[in-house]
Amino acid sequence: MLERIYKAQLLCDTACKTLGRQINIMEVCGTHTVSIFRNGIRSTLPKKLKLLSGPGCPVCVTDTGYIDTVLQLAGRDDCLIATYGDMIRVPGKGGSLETKQPSDNIRIVLSSEDALQLARDNPQKTVVFVAVGFETTAPATAVAVKEAAAGAVDNFCILSGHKLVVPAMRALLAEKNHNIDAFLCPGHVSVIIGYGAFAGIVERFGRPCVVAGFEPMQIIEGLAEICRQLAEGIAELKSIYTAVVTEQGNTTAQEIIDECFEPADGYWRGLGRIEKSTLKLKDKFSQFDALKRFDITETPGEDVSGCRCGEVLCGLIEPPECELFGESCTPQAPVGPCMVSSEGACAAWFKYGRKRKRA
Amino acid sequence: MKTEKHDKILLAHGGGGQLSDELIRHTIQPKLKNDILAELGDSANLNLTSNSVCFTTDSYVVKPLFFNGGDIGKLAVCGTVNDLAVAGAKPIALSLALIIETGFKFELLEKILDGISRAAKENDVNIVTGDTKTVEAGAVDKIFINTAGIGERLAGVDLGFDKIAVGDKIIISGTIGDHGMTIISQREGLKFQSQLKSDCAGLAKLTCQLLQNNSGVKFMRDPTRGGLAATLNEISRATGLSIEINEAKIPVNPAVQAVADMLGFDVLNIANEGKFAAVVSPESADNCLNICKNNRLGKQAGIIGEIIETCDVPVVEIKTRIGGRRIVQMPYGSQLPRIC
Numbered sequence A: 001m002l003e004r005i006y007k008a009q010l011l012c013d014t015a016c017k018t019l020g021r022q023i024n025i026m027e028v029c030g031t032h033t034v035s036i037f038r039n040g041i042r043s044t045l046p047k048k049l050k051l052l053s054g055p056g057c058p059v060c061v062t063d064t065g066y067i068d069t070v071l072q073l074a075g076r077d078d079c080l081i082a083t084y085g086d087m088i089r090v091p092g093k094g095g096s097l098e099t100k101q102p103s104d105n106i107r108i109v110l111s112s113e114d115a116l117q118l119a120r121d122n123p124q125k126t127v128v129f130v131a132v133g134f135e136t137t138a139p140a141t142a143v144a145v146k147e148a149a150a151g152a153v154d155n156f157c158i159l160s161g162h163k164l165v166v167p168a169m170r171a172l173l174a175e176k177n178h179n180i181d182a183f184l185c186p187g188h189v190s191v192i193i194g195y196g197a198f199a200g201i202v203e204r205f206g207r208p209c210v211v212a213g214f215e216p217m218q219i220i221e222g223l224a225e226i227c228r229q230l231a232e233g234i235a236e237l238k239s240i241y242t243a244v245v246t247e248q249g250n251t252t253a254q255e256i257i258d259e260c261f262e263p264a265d266g267y268w269r270g271l272g273r274i275e276k277s278t279l280k281l282k283d284k285f286s287q288f289d290a291l292k293r294f295d296i297t298e299t300p301g302e303d304v305s306g307c308r309c310g311e312v313l314c315g316l317i318e319p320p321e322c323e324l325f326g327e328s329c330t331p332q333a334p335v336g337p338c339m340v341s342s343e344g345a346c347a348a349w350f351k352y353g354r355k356r357k358r359a
Numbered sequence B: 001m002k003t004e005k006h007d008k009i010l011l012a013h014g015g016g017g018q019l020s021d022e023l024i025r026h027t028i029q030p031k032l033k034n035d036i037l038a039e040l041g042d043s044a045n046l047n048l049t050s051n052s053v054c055f056t057t058d059s060y061v062v063k064p065l066f067f068n069g070g071d072i073g074k075l076a077v078c079g080t081v082n083d084l085a086v087a088g089a090k091p092i093a094l095s096l097a098l099i100i101e102t103g104f105k106f107e108l109l110e111k112i113l114d115g116i117s118r119a120a121k122e123n124d125v126n127i128v129t130g131d132t133k134t135v136e137a138g139a140v141d142k143i144f145i146n147t148a149g150i151g152e153r154l155a156g157v158d159l160g161f162d163k164i165a166v167g168d169k170i171i172i173s174g175t176i177g178d179h180g181m182t183i184i185s186q187r188e189g190l191k192f193q194s195q196l197k198s199d200c201a202g203l204a205k206l207t208c209q210l211l212q213n214n215s216g217v218k219f220m221r222d223p224t225r226g227g228l229a230a231t232l233n234e235i236s237r238a239t240g241l242s243i244e245i246n247e248a249k250i251p252v253n254p255a256v257q258a259v260a261d262m263l264g265f266d267v268l269n270i271a272n273e274g275k276f277a278a279v280v281s282p283e284s285a286d287n288c289l290n291i292c293k294n295n296r297l298g299k300q301a302g303i304i305g306e307i308i309e310t311c312d313v314p315v316v317e318i319k320t321r322i323g324g325r326r327i328v329q330m331p332y333g334s335q336l337p338r339i340c
């Protein structure tokens, strides 16, 4: 293993020397972010190689307007809210699910299947599943909707906050002053969408895209592969997560997503409106769409004042550069979404990132 | 006698009248038989041989009540035994207070009492006094238990933060995270919960063995809530010294690691109920480790790190498997499972 690490480090060093400037690589996925911190990977890299934490945490990028809609539904006596655990601390304008009182109609679930079961067990209530996540969780939501339709579970519906990774990457690269040299692409999402999905980014923007798994060796070797390309002045699409990721991805899962959802423009916290970047239920499933069922028009929320999550996500600043970081914004009292999830960029920094100061 | 009439707890079972008396004499007392409890006095009379006594208390509200590897009763005994054990004491006697909601099944109460009785026997302690209250359904979550315990400090043993010095080694008595991950996975209904088992166990025999055969032990603590991360940070804070641990040396059960990874938890932050962390002098470390390894509860013990000089602020740092470093922070709040 050590030999592989040295080899990778050498490639990174060479790239830094060849380019003679700082190299910025964005890890798109929050699970990468956490693994990078937990394994102390930054401390093994050359100083000039900077890792940017991208918009890869589905909770981080959930818009305040969405949270406020969830809170509005949570205020109804006839609803039960089924949500993933890390969503409950995400602040909207009107507080978070965790601070909402009374909170007895909010249930934490681990899957869409659990939410559907909750609906079966509580026929007198309408269960609203807070459906967030990237392409990794979208197929499971779709399956639950299809099952609900087939089994006539009429008291089940979803509030879709599903988002798509590739449009967000495009939006970041379209920003004028972005700082991104290359992407370390997410393993889990790529299992579903296939590494071929990133081909457009490589072609159109000339940025290397390398898919890697979450083991520290995968990350280190993924970074090394990117550095090799940068040093050679080329941009290629490559997957080193060969055990599980194919070029086409999981076509069955893609078909299920396509059957239930269609891409729509949508809001990302910190990034604003991004074209065709979210998933909304197709009309034939509109009976399971919470927005339609309760006749709600979602209003895009304003971003929380002082929070620089947008810039953190875009790789323009590091979390400690935000004035609120560690002061009025901590994991106990998060201001922005990046502090909420354990994989959020600010929380990860707060938890693992503070450097030991040496005399 | 009671079982024909009642299979559930009624408010009157805590009212001090006939039903209370029945509950105590026919359900509780037979399970926890010992001479002192048999007297049913208002206070227990104990004859202690030492005047260096440790005294502790803790309340137990675990959900689910029954989990793989234990139950709330076993936990209530072992937890208090362990608090005494890591203070360098031999546990002598425990009190037991039960707060039960009405409607709670006698059958479950008896199972919990069996857990208490077994754990007390295993740890050589008697339940010498107790109390039972019943409250309306919903006023507590099924059953809450409080135990207090007293123990005699072993002769010549003097543990404390002030004994800790640079170069001292840190020993953990076995794998970490087992209890917390078992509870969480059972609570969340995870599919592979059957592969996990709480480490819930009383450690007094092992700690007494260690302290009686080795004079190099300086400090011990059981890393319960907040896990090993919290314990190490407490040590660092209290001593002003820093700590360096080595990830590769920390014993973790692979199933526990897998669940933690899936939920996005850090095993260092997960609760243990049958482990202690000890700070020992460098000369005594190997001997301490051997003593642990020869005990059933310490088979997987390991020397995981050491106390080092502080450069600026005291920190706990971990050397990761790939040769990276990071700071281990004091855990905050409860952890939330994340989605992907």
Ligand code: SF4
Binding pocket: A306, A307, A308, A309, A310, A312, A319, A322, A323, A324, A325, A326, A329, A334, A335, A336, A337, A338, A339, A340, A346
């Ligand atoms: S520290 Fe808090 S307020 Fe600042 S960018 Fe991060 S989440 Fe937003």
